[in-house]
Amino acid sequence: MSQSANHRKSIAIEKIRADFPILSKKVNGKPLVYFDNASTAQKPKLVIDAITNYYENQNANIHRGVHTLSQEITIAYENARVTVQKHLNAAHPHEIIFTKGTTESINLIASSFGKKFISKGDEIIVSEMEHHSNILPWQQVCEERGALLKVIPINDAGELIISDYKRLLNSKTKIVAITHLSNTLGTINPIEEIIALAHAQNIPVLVDGAQAVPHIRVDVQKLFADFYVFSGHKLFGPTGVGILYGKEKWLNELPPYQVGGGTIKTVTFEKTDFADLPLKFEAGTPHIEGGIGLAVAIDYINTIGLDAIAEYEHELLVYATEKLETIEGVKIIGTSKNKASVISFIVDGLHPFDIGTILDQLGIAVRTGHHCTQPLMQRFGIPGTIRASFAFYNTKEEIDIFLSGLEKAIKMLK
Template identity: 60%
Template sequence: MSNNLDITAIRNDFPILEEIVNGKQLVYFDNAATTQKPKVVLDAISGYYEHYNANIHRGIHQLAEKATAAFEDSRKRLQQFLNAPSFEEIIFTYGTTDGINLVAQTYGRKFLKEGDEVIISAMEHHSNIVPWQMLCEEKGCILKVIPINDDGELLMDEYEALLTERTKFVSVVHVSNSLGTINPVKEIIRKAHEVGAKVLLDGAQASSHLSIDVQDLDCDFYSLSLHKIYGPTGMGILFGKKELLNAMPPYRGGGEMIKEVTFEKTTYNELPYKFEAGTPNIADVIAAKYALDYVDTLGKPNIAAYENSLLEYATQAVMEIEGLKIIGKAKEKVSVLSFVIDGIHHQDTGVLLDQQGIAVRTGHHCTQPLMRRFNITGTTRASFAVYNTTAEIDRLIQGLHKVKKMLG
């Protein structure tokens, strides 16, 4: 398999890949849940705590100034990563879920009213279903769902039919975590804007595989998690258009998000700090920059091409296993391979693969409505990252044959 990447050198950047699991060298195929972290990210986290641990923005001593500068450098780096017009449009969150909830509970609460309609899709993660259900129940709004075809692609004609003058918000996943489907989000956004609706994209899965340009997409909000992009857990960002963020009320109250507090009245800080109450996750925000720099060193197009070649190799290989059915056959997809095997429960498959040192994800992947659409309870999901190899896929195939022999 030819590519522009030195996969052996890349694998050496990830210490966890040397782990032994059940007597076998780890094969990590659970990248859609979280990616592993390169040494530069691990060093950035420990380096902060060892050398300049201090609270940010409020101190005038040297450590505080160094920590503040590193923290805000990460914000500018993330602005660049999304091609956002301004650093003020980058809000630090603790992940994609937090960003979606922030929008639902601030923009949604202020601007949506009874009878307004919110559109999501049939392939949403629970994190992009439940916040809108909660809001619709509270405000008396109507939640509509874009259906999908048997290949796991959105039915765009049906989406257009759902759009009305009452549609005020559309919130859809950029890339499905369960199927790998890449949705036509630019078209979704354009059509939503034609009826005056705002659009949020759940970028949790897309951010590690696709180049993202929020200005080109023209989305109103974009939420993602850094732990899916070789960065630390507990850290994410929400991009929002400046005029919308300025119009939204604060999400949490406390330190940092204020200008002045008296017992009579509080005035709020400017963007982005209005939405960042309390001491943030400083070390992980700083480390996020190193994760993005690492990805840039390899090159997003190179990563995507290599991951796609892994997906093609694995897809061809699993199709030769009798009784195995792939769930999610979209023409446009990232390196996620979900499947079921006739007569074998996905959880049993996962347990037996784990015994062979192979980490996959099993279950409904926080997409229970999607599983019901396919009349299944869950899948086995193998998801590939830049440090995976065809030799590891061969081990997966051998493992699946063993599963079939034992349980089939």
């Protein structure tokens, strides 16, 4: 389906909600209002059924058997890889590596890239708004190789300060690792510009797309991303599966991350010849049903259309932001002009945890705390926030329930 056809589609909300069994559940006696989508998204019945079907009808190991089940599931798994490739518009299926998730994908690149390309005195650039999963692996490489971690600062709206980024890039910079969309602030970063500036100095860029893929269309060739990573579970797919996209040229150059069954051409006790891409990076039996379930989730999202999703979620964002701003004592953290449907806020004099606990009693699931972005909390001088993050199955009615629950919580706690 063409992009413009998608754009004209609108969200058939009742039908969509019926696709997600958990949305009709009650929590603490109240209809569930699930606003913790940035942590993990709910799964449509199609994905749940695909996983059940795998165990009931398809279970066998891949890439290893001559028997029918093994061959059939190998084809299904490789087709899932092609679905991901097409979704990201990657040039080749073998540029798609299945991992456990975003965290493992980043660890893979940090470790392999670090071994091959980072040495004493080199520099790695991250930003002040990164998730711990896009800080710690680089911090570790820096410690191991004697390199330095450089940090792009943000302004009070929660936007990257691009002039400072330009100043940080230099001949010692070996890689830039940056989030596409902040899980705490909702900021959508100008990723094309960030990549172009790095490429002007021949520096590769890893993009943490964990939060971007559920909300916006990603075209890795258009972005010129060297590496793009995300998790299946935030994209309405299963937990335990994720993606590392890497340009063929880079993946060919990097050494394997983990080694073992599946990664080889020949093994003797003296020497191993490693397999070609993508198997070189996929040691051991993978999360087979995870890969298959993720492809089903991607197909499902594409039937709704990412442009329609982005448009609808923007409406939810604007609606919730305008109403939240009228509640006394509420301060939104992250006010970038270019934002996805993630709202973090604090309430004057109240602890986020206490508010989250009362909302939970009302059946409303929000996230409270530092959201694995402690340096970002330090930047704003706060211990944590309350975060409401919306998906395309959420509604304005749910936002009203959340806002009246919030007002109730504030009254109770003040």
